[in-house]
């Protein structure tokens with residue numbers, strides 16, 4: 260009797276690792292891509308394109324949206340720098356509770372509401388955060404602004420009490436993620452549809468730009484000797500308009516009305532086919548085009564663009580984070596503008612060699628956005644949200660400032 264029990268016990272013990280391994284394998288089993296069978300998921304690209312993949316992880320596109328976590332919430336949770344006063348009796352406090360992070364509203368010192376950081380949007384200049392409530396996503400009252408290294412009222416909020424009820428719409432996800440499925444509207448009071456939470460594909464991923472690539476992956480897995488790309492759009496053979504559209508779907512301004520979901524847009528498509536036909540000509544007045552979100556619109560007003568065949572990839576090395584690397588960008592200007600071509604900067608004699616390090620601050624200065632501004636703590640003046648203008652031109656005022664700055668440095672040295 261005893262022996263038998265012992266044997267059963269031994270068998271049971273032996274089964275433990277088997278069961279553990281089984282459940283672990285369930286956990287690591289890859290989830291099918293929410294976009295359907297035509298999509299492989301970015302993870303699949305690592306094997307053959309590890310260079311692009313690794314450097315891509317550091318780009319703004321990858322962090323356009325992410326599951327909120329300690330390493331992508333850059334504001335402070337330390338006492339003393341984790342609260343934002345909205346009025347004498349109302350404040351928002353950022354608190355770590357257990358393993359989660361919360362924004363907590365206090366009225367007259369009493370907790371009024373707490374919501375969790377679920378999704379982080381951005382991280383280059385600013386971050387804003389979403390939280391799930393049922394099938395909807397709402398924006399948290401506080402955002403983080405890098406230039407001030409501080410918490411700030413989320414853009415456009417002008418309340419004396421923390422405001423938790425602004426929906427994060429499908430439109431945000433269309434530019435800041437690779438996919439999210441909307442649910443059907445079930446009652447007439449609903450303004451915005453909810454989402455299927457599990458369908459969210461975070462960030463602007465490989466296939467958001469390159470299009471569905473499952474066939475490409477399958478083909479090259481089965482034919483490792485094949486060195487020419489199959490079943491994937493070839494950027495180099497697209498027309499200029501198609502190349503520009505591949506970026507304009509998210510960098511062409513947010514005003515357009517889409518008839519077909521921009522999630523379906525892929526490299527090689529023509530953007531006009533996705534939109535309501537517009538009979539108004541493209542607005543040629545650069546003063547009315549905002550620097551935020553409409554690089555395409557501003558670039559199109561530049562002589563460089565009008566008098567060459569340039570597209571975004573002349574200057575942008577898509578899979579690499581080159582933020583603030585103005586030397587690298589200036590070298591790309593000099594591919595077209597140099598002494599040999601007799602179209603170099605007419606300021607070159609005055610500037611000497613320093614000119615080669617920075618064409619950008621004089622010809623593409625940062626300009627304040629009219630769409631976004633950042634409120635400072637305690638109702639102080641708003642801080643401008645600066646974005647690099649893509650209208651490449653001569654800016655006498657900015658140039659004077661940069662010149663003065665360069666000359667200052669010369670006298671110091």
Ligand code: HEC
Nearest residue numbers: 299303304307465469472476479480485486487488493494
């Ligand atoms: C089994 C290997 C393999 C996998 C996995 C793979 N690729 Fe490729 N890919 C290739 C080969 C081979 C080429 C052609 C040589 C080259 O350009 O590197 C290529 C080329 C490309 C090109 C360049 C097309 C052109 O000519 O302009 C793109 C874009 C691309 N792949 C995207 C992807 C994406 C996105 C994924 C993941 C969803 C992926 N690939 C996964 C093998 C693979």
Ligand code: HEC
Nearest residue numbers: 318319322323381382383434435463505506509571575582
């Ligand atoms: C699906 C939408 C989408 C597409 C397509 C897209 N972008 Fe972006 N891009 C974004 C968003 C959103 C950001 C801001 C990301 C952030 O910082 O959170 C961004 C940021 C950038 C930045 C700043 C990155 C940084 O790290 O500072 C550059 C440069 C850029 N995009 C260039 C391009 C070019 C060139 C193309 C076309 C080849 C393109 N993008 C296509 C959505 C898109």
Ligand code: HEC
Nearest residue numbers: 380381382383384385386387430431434509512513551552
């Ligand atoms: C038409 C495309 C588009 C839409 C719609 C859009 N964004 Fe963006 N967003 C961008 C681009 C492009 C950038 C970065 C470059 C710039 O400022 O032009 C950006 C920048 C940001 C940043 C700063 C990112 C950083 O890294 O500094 C945040 C935060 C942000 N967007 C949140 C949102 C939210 C929230 C919504 C919805 C209310 C939204 N965006 C809607 C395209 C879009």
Ligand code: HEC
Nearest residue numbers: 301304308311312315320463464465468469494495572577
């Ligand atoms: C924002 C859009 C965008 C994203 C995101 C993106 N790519 Fe690309 N990719 C491009 C463009 C545009 C080109 C063409 C670049 C050129 O020819 O200058 C390109 C080129 C390529 C090439 C051809 C070789 C090269 O480097 O020029 C490969 C391979 C590739 N991409 C793979 C990937 C993989 C893998 C990912 C995800 C880790 C990815 N791409 C993410 C836009 C994107």
Ligand code: HEC
Nearest residue numbers: 562563566567569573591592595602618619622651652653
């Ligand atoms: C693909 C080639 C090309 C690239 C790259 C390029 N340009 Fe140009 N640019 C031109 C052409 C063509 C013109 C018009 C004829 C001329 O002045 O040579 C022009 C004109 C200009 C002008 C005169 C603008 C005016 O309104 O009078 C300035 C300034 C300029 N470019 C600066 C730059 C800077 C700075 C960069 C890099 C950020 C750059 N360009 C990148 C082709 C280019």
Ligand code: HEC
Nearest residue numbers: 506510554555558570571573574582583584588619646647
């Ligand atoms: C002539 C060169 C040139 C071309 C062409 C160009 N860019 Fe840029 N872009 C730049 C430079 C320079 C910066 C500034 C980089 C920095 O300050 O970190 C920049 C910055 C950006 C940013 C970040 C802006 C910010 O301040 O946050 C975005 C987004 C962007 N470019 C998108 C595009 C798109 C989309 C296209 C095509 C429609 C394009 N660019 C074409 C040179 C160029």
Ligand code: HEC
Nearest residue numbers: 592596602603604605606614615617618621653658661662
């Ligand atoms: C200190 C500011 C400053 C810097 C740095 C600078 N530029 Fe200029 N650039 C100017 C100004 C100002 C003018 C107009 C001068 C004039 O009217 O004679 C100009 C004129 C030009 C022109 C028009 C020339 C023509 O034929 O009308 C081009 C092209 C140009 N710059 C390109 C560049 C490039 C490329 C770089 C980087 C290698 C650069 N600039 C660096 C301020 C600057």
